[in-house]
Amino acid sequence: MGHTTTTDTIRGTKERKRQSAMEWFLGRLKRDKWMYLLLLPGLLYFLIFKYVPMWGVLLAFKNYQPFTGFWNSEWVGLEHFRNFFQxxxxxxxxxxxxxxxxxxxxxxxxxxxxxxxxxxxxxxxxxxxxxxxxxxxxxxxxxxxxxxxxxxxxxxxxxxxxxxxxxxxxxxxxxxxxxxxxxxxxxxxxxxxxxxxxxxxxxxxxxxxxxxxxxxxxxxxxxxxxxxxxxxxxxxxxxxxxxxxxxxxxxxxxxxxxxxxxxxxxxxxxxxxxxxxxxxxxxxxxxxxxxxxxxxxxxxxxxxxxxxxxxxxxxxxxxxxx
CATH class of the missing domain: 1.10.3720.10 (MetI-like)
Structure with missing residues (x-):
């Protein structure tokens, strides 16, 4: 019984901290909304042109063929790296x-x-x-x-x-x-x-x-x-x-x-x-x-x-x- 009470207390504390952090974040977002709006174009730029294309590095581990497509090309692991170093x-x-x-x-x-x-x-x-x-x-x-x-x-x-x-x-x-x-x-x-x-x-x-x-x-x-x-x-x-x-x-x-x-x-x-x-x-x-x-x-x-x-x-x- 005591163990259950302690667990519930810990969970309640974590939940309150989570709610407090969310309220703090929403408060900052509301207060500085115009600053975050100015930040948005830069974030979108990096997201679209820097992070999304990072999926392309999977080509290094595939034997990519344009006709079979990105996902259907054969997985070859580190073969291209070995060929390059040799x-x-x-x-x-x-x-x-x-x-x-x-x-x-x-x-x-x-x-x-x-x-x-x-x-x-x-x-x-x-x-x-x-x-x-x-x-x-x-x-x-x-x-x-x-x-x-x-x-x-x-x-x-x-x-x-x-x-x-x-x-x-x-x-x-x-x-x-x-x-x-x-x-x-x-x-x-x-x-x-x-x-x-x-x-x-x-x-x-x-x-x-x-x-x-x-x-x-x-x-x-x-x-x-x-x-x-x-x-x-x-x-x-x-x-x-x-x-x-x-x-x-x-x-x-x-x-x-x-x-x-x-x-x-x-x-x-x-x-x-x-x-x-x-x-x-x-x-x-x-x-x-x-x-x-x-x-x-x-x-x-x-x-x-x-x-x-x-x-x-x-x-x-x-x-x-x-």
């Missing part, structure tokens, strides 16, 4: 992808930080706004246009750069076909196109730095370099860590369009990455299940790297992304 191209694709990501982390990632720090030191607002506008503009240029500009400047058939090289050195350099120049070109294109846009976040973070800290540093005799090192950089450190974590998560993502446009028969050995491989296998050869397996592999690695880098950041006393 493929002779896997090592080359992994090497090319990781090298490009490494160069991006070393050269491209710090560039917006350096530009933001330099812009922050400019005291003339007119000069600062003019420079910001000029370096923002390339972000809005299509990658097709960027590739076309690269071709016009670097081609051996009348390109401006090679014309100058031939005039002053007597020989040309085949930038577009030489495998050794492929990765530097990709990094330079990325830096020219995206560095200015990437400074927006860091400039916003720098705008929140308390000016009294600089005044105190000046009183203590700190020069501009010391102020930047001891005040400015620590103020944006958390922003740098968060963006670095997100960047590490994209280590297997090099961007399809840029790589595809700059690839040709002579540099393909170093140009092929996972993104272009998925396109080649999935679209041009119709291996839908196999290409889905490759894409799922990239996503899983990205998630693991994000959680790992976030864990390490917190272990070293930094604020992570969650």
């Amino acid at each position: 493929n002779p191209d896997f090592g080359r694709l992994l090497r090319n992808t990781l090298l490009l990501s490494f160069y991006n982390l070393v050269f491209f990632f710090p560039a917006p930080i350096v530009i933001a720090l330099l812009l922050n030191e400019i005291r003339k607002d007119l000069y600062k706004r003019t420079i910001q506008t000029l370096i923002y503009v390339p972000h809005f240029i299509s990658m097709v246009i960027v590739a076309s500009i690269s071709y016009v400047f670097l081609t051996t058939e009348g390109g401006i750069v090679n014309s100058l090289l031939e005039q002053y050195t007597g020989h040309k350099i085949d930038f577009l076909s030489d495998p050794g120049w492929f990765r530097p070109l990709i990094i330079l294109q990325t830096m020219w196109k995206e560095c200015g846009w990437g400074t927006i976040i860091f400039l916003a973070a720098l705008a929140g730095v308390d000016t009294e800290q600089y005044e105190a540093a000046i009183v203590d005799g700190a020069n501009r370099w010391r102020q930047m090192w001891h005040i400015t950089l620590p103020s944006v450190r958390s922003t740098i860590i968060i963006l670095l974590i997100l960047r590490v998560g994209d280590v297997l993502e090099n961007g399809f369009e840029q790589i595809y446009l700059m690839t040709n028969a002579l540099n393909r050995e170093v140009a092929d990455v996972f993104d272009t491989y998925v396109y080649m296998m999935g679209i041009t050869q119709g291996a839908f299940s196999y290409s889905t397996a490759v894409g799922l592999f990239k996503s899983i690695v990205g998630v693991i790297l994000v959680f790992t880098s976030n864990y390490l950041a917190k272990r070293f006393g930094q604020s992570g992304i969650y």
Whole structure:
């Protein structure tokens, strides 16, 4: 009898807590209804275009045939993953992808930080706004246009750069076909196109730095370099860590369009990455299940790297992304 009474009491307590939580939720929903209404389009976007299509990853475990349909295709488990890891191209694709990501982390990632720090030191607002506008503009240029500009400047058939090289050195350099120049070109294109846009976040973070800290540093005799090192950089450190974590998560993502446009028969050995491989296998050869397996592999690695880098950041006393 006592046991039954205790059980009923626990159930009653849980029921009251559930009702209280529901009343709290409905109260918040009624109070902030316009805020939730503004949130609705974003939620619908992610639900329709991000979460619902996730059912498509089941293709990686099926031998998908368009005529038999999604649900009636044969279930093959991890067969496509085994084929991918045993493929002779896997090592080359992994090497090319990781090298490009490494160069991006070393050269491209710090560039917006350096530009933001330099812009922050400019005291003339007119000069600062003019420079910001000029370096923002390339972000809005299509990658097709960027590739076309690269071709016009670097081609051996009348390109401006090679014309100058031939005039002053007597020989040309085949930038577009030489495998050794492929990765530097990709990094330079990325830096020219995206560095200015990437400074927006860091400039916003720098705008929140308390000016009294600089005044105190000046009183203590700190020069501009010391102020930047001891005040400015620590103020944006958390922003740098968060963006670095997100960047590490994209280590297997090099961007399809840029790589595809700059690839040709002579540099393909170093140009092929996972993104272009998925396109080649999935679209041009119709291996839908196999290409889905490759894409799922990239996503899983990205998630693991994000959680790992976030864990390490917190272990070293930094604020992570969650």
